[in-house]
Amino acid sequence: MGTDVAPRTTAGLADKINGRHHRFALNAFMLIVIAHWAEHLTQAYQIWVLGWPVPQARGVLGLAYPWLVTSEWLHYGYALIMLIGLWVLRGAFVGRARTAWLIAFGVQFFHHVEHLLLFVQAQSGTVFFGQAVPTSLLQLVLPRVELHLFYNTVVFVPMVLAMIYHLRPTAAESQHMNCSCVRPGTVVSTSS
Amino acid sequence: MVVIVFGLSLAPDPDPVRLVGTFPADGEVLAAAPTAAAVTFSRPVDPVRVHLSVSPAEGGPVVSTGAPQLVGEDVTVGLSIVRPGTYLLAYHVLLPDGREQTGVRRFVVAGMDGVAPTIGADRDEVPIPGHHHVGDDLFSRGLLVLDGVLILVVLALILRRPRPVGRRRRSSVRTPGSWRRDSEAPPGA
Numbered sequence: 001m002g003t004d005v006a007p008r009t010t011a012g013l014a015d016k017i018n019g020r021h022h023r024f025a026l027n028a029f030m031l032i033v034i035a036h037w038a039e040h041l042t043q044a045y046q047i048w049v050l051g052w053p054v055p056q057a058r059g060v061l062g063l064a065y066p067w068l069v070t071s072e073w074l075h076y077g078y079a080l081i082m083l084i085g086l087w088v089l090r091g092a093f094v095g096r097a098r099t100a101w102l103i104a105f106g107v108q109f110f111h112h113v114e115h116l117l118l119f120v121q122a123q124s125g126t127v128f129f130g131q132a133v134p135t136s137l138l139q140l141v142l143p144r145v146e147l148h149l150f151y152n153t154v155v156f157v158p159m160v161l162a163m164i165y166h167l168r169p170t171a172a173e174s175q176h177m178n179c180s181c182v183r184p185g186t187v188v189s190t191s192s
Numbered sequence: 193m194v195v196i197v198f199g200l201s202l203a204p205d206p207d208p209v210r211l212v213g214t215f216p217a218d219g220e221v222l223a224a225a226p227t228a229a230a231v232t233f234s235r236p237v238d239p240v241r242v243h244l245s246v247s248p249a250e251g252g253p254v255v256s257t258g259a260p261q262l263v264g265e266d267v268t269v270g271l272s273i274v275r276p277g278t279y280l281l282a283y284h285v286l287l288p289d290g291r292e293q294t295g296v297r298r299f300v301v302a303g304m305d306g307v308a309p310t311i312g313a314d315r316d317e318v319p320i321p322g323h324h325h326v327g328d329d330l331f332s333r334g335l336l337v338l339d340g341v342l343i344l345v346v347l348a349l350i351l352r353r354p355r356p357v358g359r360r361r362r363s364s365v366r367t368p369g370s371w372r373r374d375s376e377a378p379p380g381a
Contacts, residue, residue: 027350037343044336053243053282056296066296139290153335160342163349181353 018091022179026092029085030163033156036078040149072134075148076119079112082155092181095173097165104158111151114138209287210234216281216299225273225301229256230266231283231293237265241286241329244269249278249298276301 017025039059046057061068068074086105093101114136121127121134129135139147169177213232216222229246244260244267247253257270267285281297 030346030350034343034346037339041336041340041343044332048333053245053284056245056247056280056282142290149332149335153339156339156342160345163346167349167353 014088014091017088019178020180022089022092023181026089026163026166026181029089030159032081032085033159036152037156040152072115072119072122076115079108079115082108083112086159092177092179093162093166094176095165095169097162097169097173100158100162100165104155104162107151107158108155111148111155114148114151208289208291209237211285211293214281214283214295214297216297218297219299221300221302223302225276226271228268228270229281230263230268231285233265233267233293235265236262237267237285237287238262239267239285239287241284242267243282243284246271246273246279246281249280255279273301 039061042059043057043062046052046059050057058066061074083105086101086108090098090101090105117128117136118134127134129140136147165173167181169182174182210233211231212234215228215230215232216226229244231244239262242260242262244256245254246256246269248255255271255273257272260267260269267283273279278298278300281299282295283297284292284294286292
């Protein structure tokens with residue numbers, strides 16, 4: 001009665017994402033990341049070039065949907081998407097790229113916790129730590145407006161490094177790569 | 193856990209400065225054009241940064257004039273409203289302890305009978321705002337310049353997959369992923 005039918009499992013899906021679909025998945029993920037940055041760069045343009053006050057500089061989405069930017073939903077949602085993307089796509093990264101990618105994941109995990117704290121405070125109407133406004137952990141010691149911009153940057157830097165290493169693997173790294181990002185049979189970097 | 197314990201152990205200000213109202217208040221309908229707008233705090237403040245502006249809701253140049261002024265518990269700015277309509281009062285105040293007060297209020301100027309209401313006539317409760325990611329300080333600028341450069345790098349990586357520098361025959365580097373383009377001729381073959 002034994003039949004060898006390969007079960008459809010989540011591991012299989014993860015293998016596909018980190019195998020023949022990794023290039024597409026990684027590009028799609030990075031385009032989401034760039035779209036997020038485009039919003040912040042638009043805000044910067046509105047503040048520094050157009051001279052708009054910070055509360056009115058809501059990027060592109062915020063002009064059409066002001067509630068989206070002034071609520072914590074968008075911030076927390078993006079932090080969650082980042083966390084999921086970094087986790088799901090990690091399998092294809094090897095060597096130096098994997099190290100950089102996992103550093104980005106680790107920082108993003110803490111960043112996500114910070115956003116979760118802000119989200120819970122905003123949704124429940126209860127402010128933690130005896131503060132006057134919703135406050136995250138690091139804001140207790142570094143109460144700066146650009147703290148989360150800093151978080152996003154320190155996540156983005158290792159992500160970009162991971163991409164560079166991933167697309168320019170050493171010979172040793174290339175031996176362990178099993179995704180569609182780099183052409184087969186080629187070694188981009190001879191250093192190891 | 194250490195960070196949480198540290199955070200919880202920080203002694204909070206028992207009576208932190210808070211925003212108690214704006215003038216005009218959100219949703220207020222004024223019979224005459226106000227000559228000034230204000231945000232009012234629970235006690236006198238000395239903000240690090242203040243932005244206070246009023247502009248027509250349908251767009252157009254700001255109608256607030258000059259730089260915001262500190263007057264006791266109020267931060268005020270002069271207005272030059274010459275026609276009825278709906279206006280947006282936007283404020284952003286960075287307090288010395290790093291906390292921010294920010295938001296947008298909408299009010300309506302219904303008529304032009306020349307009577308200017310008094311600042312502080314109405315005070316409204318301020319909802320809990322979302323936080324901002326981008327400030328107008330030098331640090332934010334530096335971060336965004338760095339991020340702009342990184343975005344260009346990522347776009348270059350996405351749009352132009354790097355060409356191999358050193359190539360080997362496929363037979364010499366038979367990677368586990370070589371299944372994926374079996375029909376492709378190896379580079380240099």
